[in-house]
Amino acid sequence: MKVTIKDIAAVAGVSHSTVSRALNDSPQISKQTKDKIKDIARTMDFEFNAGARSLSGRKTGNIAVVYKASYDQFGSSLYISQLFIELRHFLERMDMDAILLEAYHPETGASNISRLLNQQKIDGFLIVHDNITRKDYDSIKRSCLPVVQLHLPPMYCHKEELDYFFTDHFLGGYLATEHLIKKGCRRILTVLSNDSDSDEYELRTAGYRQALEEQGIRFEEKLIIPVDCTYLKGYYLFNTIPELIANVDGIFFQTDIQAFGFLTAARERGIRIPEDLKVVGYDDAPICESTIPQLTTIHQPRRKLAELACDRIIDLINKRNNESRIQEILFPTLVIREST
Amino acid sequence: MKVTIKDIAAVAGVSHSTVSRALNDSPQISKQTKDKIKDIARTMDFEFNAGARSLSGRKTGNIAVVYKASYDQFGSSLYISQLFIELRHFLERMDMDAILLEAYHPETGASNISRLLNQQKIDGFLIVHDNITRKDYDSIKRSCLPVVQLHLPPMYCHKEELDYFFTDHFLGGYLATEHLIKKGCRRILTVLSNDSDSDEYELRTAGYRQALEEQGIRFEEKLIIPVDCTYLKGYYLFNTIPELIANVDGIFFQTDIQAFGFLTAARERGIRIPEDLKVVGYDDAPICESTIPQLTTIHQPRRKLAELACDRIIDLINKRNNESRIQEILFPTLVIREST
DNA sequence: TTGTAAGCGTTATCAG
DNA sequence: CTGATAACGCTTACAA
Numbered sequence: 001m002k003v004t005i006k007d008i009a010a011v012a013g014v015s016h017s018t019v020s021r022a023l024n025d026s027p028q029i030s031k032q033t034k035d036k037i038k039d040i041a042r043t044m045d046f047e048f049n050a051g052a053r054s055l056s057g058r059k060t061g062n063i064a065v066v067y068k069a070s071y072d073q074f075g076s077s078l079y080i081s082q083l084f085i086e087l088r089h090f091l092e093r094m095d096m097d098a099i100l101l102e103a104y105h106p107e108t109g110a111s112n113i114s115r116l117l118n119q120q121k122i123d124g125f126l127i128v129h130d131n132i133t134r135k136d137y138d139s140i141k142r143s144c145l146p147v148v149q150l151h152l153p154p155m156y157c158h159k160e161e162l163d164y165f166f167t168d169h170f171l172g173g174y175l176a177t178e179h180l181i182k183k184g185c186r187r188i189l190t191v192l193s194n195d196s197d198s199d200e201y202e203l204r205t206a207g208y209r210q211a212l213e214e215q216g217i218r219f220e221e222k223l224i225i226p227v228d229c230t231y232l233k234g235y236y237l238f239n240t241i242p243e244l245i246a247n248v249d250g251i252f253f254q255t256d257i258q259a260f261g262f263l264t265a266a267r268e269r270g271i272r273i274p275e276d277l278k279v280v281g282y283d284d285a286p287i288c289e290s291t292i293p294q295l296t297t298i299h300q301p302r303r304k305l306a307e308l309a310c311d312r313i314i315d316l317i318n319k320r321n322n323e324s325r326i327q328e329i330l331f332p333t334l335v336i337r338e339s340t
Numbered sequence: 341m342k343v344t345i346k347d348i349a350a351v352a353g354v355s356h357s358t359v360s361r362a363l364n365d366s367p368q369i370s371k372q373t374k375d376k377i378k379d380i381a382r383t384m385d386f387e388f389n390a391g392a393r394s395l396s397g398r399k400t401g402n403i404a405v406v407y408k409a410s411y412d413q414f415g416s417s418l419y420i421s422q423l424f425i426e427l428r429h430f431l432e433r434m435d436m437d438a439i440l441l442e443a444y445h446p447e448t449g450a451s452n453i454s455r456l457l458n459q460q461k462i463d464g465f466l467i468v469h470d471n472i473t474r475k476d477y478d479s480i481k482r483s484c485l486p487v488v489q490l491h492l493p494p495m496y497c498h499k500e501e502l503d504y505f506f507t508d509h510f511l512g513g514y515l516a517t518e519h520l521i522k523k524g525c526r527r528i529l530t531v532l533s534n535d536s537d538s539d540e541y542e543l544r545t546a547g548y549r550q551a552l553e554e555q556g557i558r559f560e561e562k563l564i565i566p567v568d569c570t571y572l573k574g575y576y577l578f579n580t581i582p583e584l585i586a587n588v589d590g591i592f593f594q595t596d597i598q599a600f601g602f603l604t605a606a607r608e609r610g611i612r613i614p615e616d617l618k619v620v621g622y623d624d625a626p627i628c629e630s631t632i633p634q635l636t637t638i639h640q641p642r643r644k645l646a647e648l649a650c651d652r653i654i655d656l657i658n659k660r661n662n663e664s665r666i667q668e669i670l671f672p673t674l675v676i677r678e679s680t
Numbered sequence: 681t682t683g684t685a686a687g688c689g690t691t692a693t694c695a696g
Numbered sequence: 697c698t699g700a701t702a703a704c705g706c707t708t709a710c711a712a
Contacts, residue, residue, distance in 0.1 A: 047458030052705035054391035085412045118387035231630040290571040355699045392689030395704045
């Protein structure tokens with residue numbers, strides 16, 4: 001049935017250890033036998049048995065992509081699901097299989113991290129979750145499996161101990177606001193998500209504030225509006241805070257979807273964007289090109305982030321450059337379209 | 341380091357085979373020793389080594405969720421990514437890990453199905469892909485691993501050979517159209533995706549046609565409009581086919597996102613929905629509740645589909661009721677909101 | 681350059 | 697009811 005290295009050995013007329021060495025490109029096998037064996041393996045459709053391989057100390061070829069249960073709710077998930085797609089793409093190109101799972105069991109609360117660790121099912125962790133317990137980070141460290149933290153900094157672990165790749169949300173907020181100011185805005189509202197579970201919005205707001213103050217514009221608490229991260233909340237902003245909108249010449253939406261709803265409502269009310277009011281979004285979701293006018297936004301370098309994270313985890317698995325941590329904060333960029 | 345059944349055996353003062361039996365709930369072990377051993381295992385944070393387990397004939401605890409590369413493009417992906425979330429939820433509750441991957445390697449074109457099969461990495465396949473080669477289905481069958489086909493029927497395999505769960509796209513098209521007719525529409529346009537890669541739209545259109553003809557309404561080819569599956573294409577329908585829209589009293593959009601764009605444009609033009617024109621969508625994406633007016637649509641039972649598929653694959657893995665195939669076509673349902 | 685043999689952690693068979 | 701022991705497929709000293 002399943003072809004093993006012994007089968008290949010029989011066909012090639014060598015021992016199974018020679019086959020193992022040949023297929024693993026051991027330097028101590030002559031090119032000739034290597035080629036012969038590889039040829040046979042190919043024609044026999046051979047693949048190493050994953051279980052046996054991991055048992056005898058090799059790698060499993062699996063990487064766990066650990067995410068937060070709340071990402072599954074629609075809304076916050078747009079950016080994240082795009083990020084996962086990128087991650088899978090890069091892992092696939094590196095011949096790694098991705099096990100995608102929530103960090104904690106939805107019913108029992110048991111840690112999937114420690115389960116995978118103990119089951120020895122994987123070679124490393126990509127963590128897209130800011131709320132992993134200190135205990136879990138410690139278990140991972142004890143196991144000596146590599147971890148790369150993505151997207152958000154961990155709450156219960158010192159960042160210094162980890163390899164990570166984040167994007168600079170402060171800078172994103174700064175860039176968006178600076179752009180509005182450059183375009184002549186003097187009174188700028190910012191709308192953010194009231195998702196209390198994550199502090200990226202705080203950082204963006206801090207960047208917003210800094211840009212204002214650098215340009216000598218007074219920062220006002222009341223111009224910070226937290227609402228649900230939905231199209232409709234953006235749409236109905238005219239109803240919820242009419243007096244604020246009337247007295248403002250620029251709005252920085254911290255999610256594209258909110259901006260989308262707002263732009264639609266503005267058009268219906270005959271408010272000209274960008275002439276009467278300028279609007280910037282955040283994320284550069286595909287939907288940005290669908291808005292009318294097209295939305296100026298902050299691009300999060302999700303592909304680059306995925307690529308760096310995948311390259312790094314593979315390096316760590318192969319024990320390359322693993323003496324010190326690599327920690328990088330990627331810069332978001334401003335994408336100017338029609339709404340400013 | 342890693343705790344094994346031998347470690348537990350040492351602590352318990354029994355042989356490692358007793359431990360194995362106890363933890364696997366073998367009936368031939370006394371309740372007393374069983375409890376003792378399970379206790380020790382728990383306090384030692386024991387988990388079976390996955391590799392060793394699968395080597396010696398047991399299951400891997402992994403299920404492959406195989407999808408089509410084109411699903412990663414935004415647009416078609418909304419429904420699919422929701423379906424994946426549901427699948428992961430159910431698998432997780434059954435203590436199975438999901439390996440999510442494209443059917444064919446994006447660069448080499450090599451089959452991931454046969455790779456996983458030969459590597460013996462998984463216990464079964466959930467296939468969300470209508471274009472798997474006959475060869476791959478044959479390999480799976482030869483391996484005796486269970487498969488469940490979801491969402492779409494396979495093109496290169498007789499459906500009779502498979503367990504599957506689909507939804508009835510014909511019925512969906514029928515229900516949408518019948519509803520419009522009941523609401524008084526006599527001239528009904530249908531807008532579908534021009535994604536040539538999949539025949540769900542043909543089926544929906546056939547259902548549309550049948551509903552028309554049953555009610556004695558003439559079917560007209562020119563009322564079938566294939567466009568890209570995007571918000572903007574829906575929005576600009578007024579520009580692309582103005583004369584058709586002017587002469588129609590109902591539109592059946594075969595994707596919600598197109599309907600969404602259209603509703604926005606209609607509102608801007610002062611066309612009253614549903615008074616002047618009635619609109620039905622398809623999918624029941626979360627976005628339906630965000631449209632103004634809220635969109636009447638066809639709900640695809642994605643949760644039920646995921647649940648049935650996961651239950652079935654687990655049964656098959658455990659060799660329960662596996663003498664014959666289970667094949668079920670789920671009924672979509674009409675969700676009436678404000679647009680009709 | 682290649683072969684032999686031990687070992688990885690588990691399950692299963694066979695005795696007792 | 698429990699314990700030895702072989703076997704699963706692979707890697708890796710150690711020998712030749």
